[in-house]
Amino acid sequence: MCRCIYCNSDDLSVSDIISYALTGAKVTKKFVCHEHNAFTNENFERFAIANLDFFRNSLGLSERRSGKDIKYRANLVIDGITIPNVAVSGRTSIYEDKKRLFSAEHDGKKVLIGNVDKLKQKKGVCAGNIDTLDMSDTVVSVTFSIEQLFASDEMLRTIAKIAYEWYCYSNKINSFIPEIYQDIVDCVLMKRNVTEFVEIVVDGNLDYALKDICYLGSHGLFEYVDIDGYKYVILNFWGIIYYKIRICNLNSPNFNLANYYNLFLYAIDGEKSETCFGTMGKSNFISMPAKQAMQKFNKVYASKLEQLVKTTVLSLAKMKELIDELRKAITIYKQPPYDFARLVEYECNERITTIHVLLFLLGHEENYIFSSSFNENLKSFYKIDDTLTVTVEENKEYLRYLLQLHESGTLLNSIEEGITFFDKIYLYEKSNIKD
Numbered sequence: 001m002c003r004c005i006y007c008n009s010d011d012l013s014v015s016d017i018i019s020y021a022l023t024g025a026k027v028t029k030k031f032v033c034h035e036h037n038a039f040t041n042e043n044f045e046r047f048a049i050a051n052l053d054f055f056r057n058s059l060g061l062s063e064r065r066s067g068k069d070i071k072y073r074a075n076l077v078i079d080g081i082t083i084p085n086v087a088v089s090g091r092t093s094i095y096e097d098k099k100r101l102f103s104a105e106h107d108g109k110k111v112l113i114g115n116v117d118k119l120k121q122k123k124g125v126c127a128g129n130i131d132t133l134d135m136s137d138t139v140v141s142v143t144f145s146i147e148q149l150f151a152s153d154e155m156l157r158t159i160a161k162i163a164y165e166w167y168c169y170s171n172k173i174n175s176f177i178p179e180i181y182q183d184i185v186d187c188v189l190m191k192r193n194v195t196e197f198v199e200i201v202v203d204g205n206l207d208y209a210l211k212d213i214c215y216l217g218s219h220g221l222f223e224y225v226d227i228d229g230y231k232y233v234i235l236n237f238w239g240i241i242y243y244k245i246r247i248c249n250l251n252s253p254n255f256n257l258a259n260y261y262n263l264f265l266y267a268i269d270g271e272k273s274e275t276c277f278g279t280m281g282k283s284n285f286i287s288m289p290a291k292q293a294m295q296k297f298n299k300v301y302a303s304k305l306e307q308l309v310k311t312t313v314l315s316l317a318k319m320k321e322l323i324d325e326l327r328k329a330i331t332i333y334k335q336p337p338y339d340f341a342r343l344v345e346y347e348c349n350e351r352i353t354t355i356h357v358l359l360f361l362l363g364h365e366e367n368y369i370f371s372s373s374f375n376e377n378l379k380s381f382y383k384i385d386d387t388l389t390v391t392v393e394e395n396k397e398y399l400r401y402l403l404q405l406h407e408s409g410t411l412l413n414s415i416e417e418g419i420t421f422f423d424k425i426y427l428y429e430k431s432n433i434k435d
């Protein structure tokens with residue numbers, strides 16, 4: 001029998017320990033009461049998540065319940081015209097949007113931008129005063145503060161909540177034990193200053209030990225007892241940052257000089273795994289207040305975020321999203337004038353890579369092993385251990401190949417076959433995901 005791990009109430013609801021908005025892996029348990037579930041979500045979690053919208057979109061996470069693409073606020077620059085502060089989910093948001101028109105200023109005049117059909121329906125607009133914009137160099141620009149993302153009060157509170165709930169989950173603690181956990185519970189419930197409990201690890205040893213284990217988009221967690229006698233949880237967030245969360249005082253310092261830890265990994269594509277690693281030396285990971293760490297190592301975190309945005313983490317979920325976009329483009333491409341430029345989204349690298357991976361998968365259809373995951377299959381086909389990198393030059397070359405297929409009239413058929421095969425993979429994995 002469980003009771004609420006914050007208050008011992010038995011009016012229980014299921015808690016998303018790591019919010020579904022932040023991972024593809026399902027980590028849930030029915031051990032938080034309705035009141036406290038609502039409290040954590042409404043007071044800080046949803047704000048912390050909203051701050052991360054742009055990066056969640058890059059990772060291919062979808063909107064909590066609806067499964068729709070995540071929208072974020074950005075400035076769009078199309079053909080020299082800036083459309084400020086619009087909610088978009090990518091470059092195609094503007095011209096694929098059949099509902100919205102966007103107003104902007106150009107050369108001191110007000111202009112409306114949007115889908116041509118939608119524009120024509122607008123009063124006072126006639127074909128004569130519609131101009132076609134060149135979409136090829138559309139820029140989506142987002143501004144954010146790294147400190148706001150990772151060191152805000154809301155974020156640190158969210159981290160404390162994840163750490164405490166995960167700790168209870170992995171130690172099978174099924175009720176609130178005030179003698180031990182009063183402090184951390186008070187911290188999550190906003191009765192204590194969060195900076196006393198959550199810091200950022202700035203310890204090169206940890207980074208080194210886990211650099212090949214924690215990867216972009218995943219969450220890694222482990223617990224340990226420090227030389228100071230406290231028990232901590234370390235949480236690696238998206239392969240970017242290590243948080244250290246003080247869970248409780250054991251009053252028993254750990255003097256071991258060789259330590260082993262059980263690391264739990266929750267990947268963006270839903271996979272869960274467990275791995276062991278060890279460190280030599282005192283049991284202590286150096287940390288500092290979050291805001292201070294963000295200022296001191298701003299460049300490090302900025303470059304990791306840049307990597308996260310540039311790298312398409314080809315999880316099954318992300319691939320599904322890319323394929324769904326491609327599917328829409330294909331319905332347009334099927335009709336005259338069979339617009340190749342639009343199909344490859346005006347030479348968008350992401351689109352070209354999507355078609356590349358799709359046709360590559362199709363080429364390996366006979367060797368695809370359904371009992372292995374999508375990522376394992378990709379890795380073995382591409383013969384890589386870590387990240388598949390495609391250069392701009394390689395993409396240009398592939399584009400020429402696609403153009404040949406287009407001109408010979410075989411491109412449509414190949415892509416459609418590829419999509420059918422991908423759908424088969426997707427359905428198979430979805431029906432086999434373990435809770």
Ligand SMILES: [Zn+2]
Pocket residue numbers: 004005006007008009032033034035036
């Ligand atoms: Zn409660």
